[in-house]
Amino acid sequence: MTKLIIQIPCYNEEATLGVTLSELPRDIPGIDRVEWLIVNDGSVDRTVEVAQACGVDHIVSFDHNQGLAKVFMAGIDASLKAGADIIVNTDADNQYCAADIPKLIEPILNGTAEMVVGERPITEIEHFSPAKKVLQRLGSWVVRIASNTKIPDAPSGFRAYSRNAAMQLNVFNEYTYTLETIIQAGQKGMAIASVPIRTNGYLRPSRLVKSIPAYIQRSIFTILRIFMTYRPLRFFSIAGSIPFTLGILLCIRWLILFEPDRARTPSLILAAILILIGFQLWMFGLVADVMSANRKLLEDVQLRLRRSAYEKPNSETRQVRTDGTVRSNQKASTEVSS
Template sequence: MTPLKKQCSFKKALATACMAATIHPTEAARDIKATLDQADGAMKLVIQIPCLNEAGQLPGTLLELPKQLSGFDEVIVLVIDDGSTDDTAAVAREHGVEWLIRHRRNRGLASAFTSGLEASLRLGADVIVNTDADGQYPASEIPKLVAPILLGKADLVIGDRRPGENKGFPLHKRFLQRVGSKLVSRLAGAEIPDAVSGFRALSRDAALQTSVLTSFSYTIETVLQSCHNGLSVVSVPISTRRTIRPSRLFRSLPQFLIRSGMTILSLQVRYRPLAFLVPSACVFFLAGCLPVARFLYLSGIGRGDGHVQSLVLGGVCLLASLLLLGLAVLAHLCAVNRSILERMEYLRRKSLDVISSRDLAAPAVEGSILPVNARAVSHG
C-alpha cells in the first residue's frame, strides 16, 4: 500500500476518534490506538538522531527510546553519524540501532537533519521525530510531541523548552532565546515560543515539503518554510535535562547571534522579498528627496553655491532606491520560480516508492539506505 493510500485510510479511521477535541494529548494518543489498529495499513514512526562524536552520550539516549508507542504499529530508530571521529557508529550498532547513515566528513547539523528526513521518507515514515543524542530531551516526551499530528491538528510540532523560564539556561541565554523566538514568530505569523528547539515531530507531508538550504542550522528555516507553505505549526511544552557539554553547533555566543541573524535575514529575503526590499527602497527614496529638496530650495533663493554636496547625496540615495526596487522585482520573480520548483520537488518526493523487502535484499549502492546489520551507508 502506498503512503498516500495509507494516509487516506488513516484519516478516515481517525475521524471518529478525534470527535472529543478537549482531551489531553497524551490521553488522546492512547484513545485513538484502537481506531488506528483498524486502519488499512500500518502507521510507522521514525526517530532520527543526528550525531557528531556522541559515543559517550548515545547509549543512554538509545536505551530510553520507546520500542513501541501508542498510535503506531512500528517504531524505527535512525542514527545519522555526521563524520564522527569516535566510535559513534560502532556504539549505535552495539545498542541495536536498526538503521544508520554515515557521512564521510562532517557536513553540519542541517545536512545531517536533511539526510535523516530523506531516509525516513524512504523508510515509509508517517511521522518523524528528531531528537538530540546528548539526552537533553527525555524520550518520555515523545508521545506528547506526536499527539497533535496523530489528532490531525498539526504538521510540525516543536518541543517548547520554555527558554524564558527554564532555570537550566543562563540568564543571558534565556533573554536572547525569548527575543529571537519573538522575532521568528513575527516573521512566521504564528506563535513559536522556542524556535531553535531541535526536539520536533513532522508529519510525512511536512517532511516532503521541507528543503533545508542553510548550512548552519535547520531549526529556524524549517519553521519559516512550514509557515510559508501553509502548514500548521504548533508547540507543546516539554521538560528537559541540563547538559554540561558545550554546544558543537557554535563556538561562542557572538558567533551564534551573527549566524542566526544572517540566517533570518537570508530567509526573509528568500520568502518575503517585497516586504523586505520595498520598505528599504522607500527609506532611501525619502532620504534622497530631503537633500535634493534642500538644494533646490537654496538654489531658488539664490544661495545654492556651496551646497552641491546635498545634490550628490540625494542623487546617491535616489539611485540606491531605484536599484533596490529593481532588486525587489527580481527577487520576487526568483521567489515565484522557487515556489514552482519546490512544488515540483514535493510531487517528485511524494511519488518515490517506499523501500520494500526486495530492495533490502539487493546489493548495496552508494547513497542507498540499508539496515545496520547489512551495511552502514557512507555519504560524502
C-alpha cells in the same frame, strides 16, 4: 500500520548517545512501530558502535563532517525511504525529554498539525546565557513574521513531522535547519503547532554555539538570509525605504535652507544618490519576488518526484538500499555511506 522513526544527528556523541537512546521509547500509544535512526556526521569516536550496541535500527553515515543542516536532511531522506509516517527529530546530547514524544506527536495523530515544534522553558534553562536567551527570542520573533506562524521557540530541535510535511522540506542554509523549515512550512500553508516540553540536565556544550560573538554573527546572518529568501519583497522594501526616506529628508532640508546665493549642491547630490539606491533596492525586491514564484514551481515538481520515489512499502519490514551498504542490526538496519 503507522510507523514512527526517531532520528538523531550525531557528531562525536560517544559520551552522551547511550544515555539519549536509553530514554527513547519503543512503544507509543497510536503508533504500531517505533524505530530509531542516527545520522553519523563523520564521527571519529565510537558513536556508531554505541548506536549498534543500543539497537539502533538505521545508521546513515558520512565520511566527513557535513554540518547539522545537511545531516538533518539526510535523516529525513532515510526516514522517508524507510517508510516513516511520522518523523521525530531530537538531539544526541539528551537535551530534550524523550518522555514528551507522545505529547509532541499528538497533534499529528489527531490531524490538527503536520509539523510540531517543542517549546522549551527558555527562561528556566540555567546554562543558557542572557545573550543566548535574547537571541532565541529575537530569532523566534523574526521567524514568526516571515512565516506567519506563532511558534514561540523556533530554534528548538525537538520537533515532529508528518510524512507529507517531511516530503516538502528543503534546507538551503548550511548552519542550521530549525528556522528555515518553520518558514517553509508557513509559506506552504502547513498546519504548525507548538507544545510545551521539558528539558534534561546539561551534559555537554552546544556544538552550534562555540562562542557568543560567533553565535550572534551567524544567527544574524542566518535570519537575514532566510528573510531575504522567503520574504524578498518585504525585505528589499524595508531595506530600500531607509535610504529613500533619508534622501527625501535631505531634499526637504535643502528646500527649507535654500538660498539663491548658496546652492548647497553636495547635499542635493547625496539626496539624489540615496533616493536612487532606494529605488534600486525596490527593483531588486520585485525581481526577487518574481523569481520566488519559479522556486515554488520547482518545489511542486520536487514534491511529485519525492512522492513517487518514497512510495510506502507494502511489506511490514523493509530494508532501505541506497548507494551505500545495508547492514542488519537485530532489525532492518540501513547504513548509507557518502
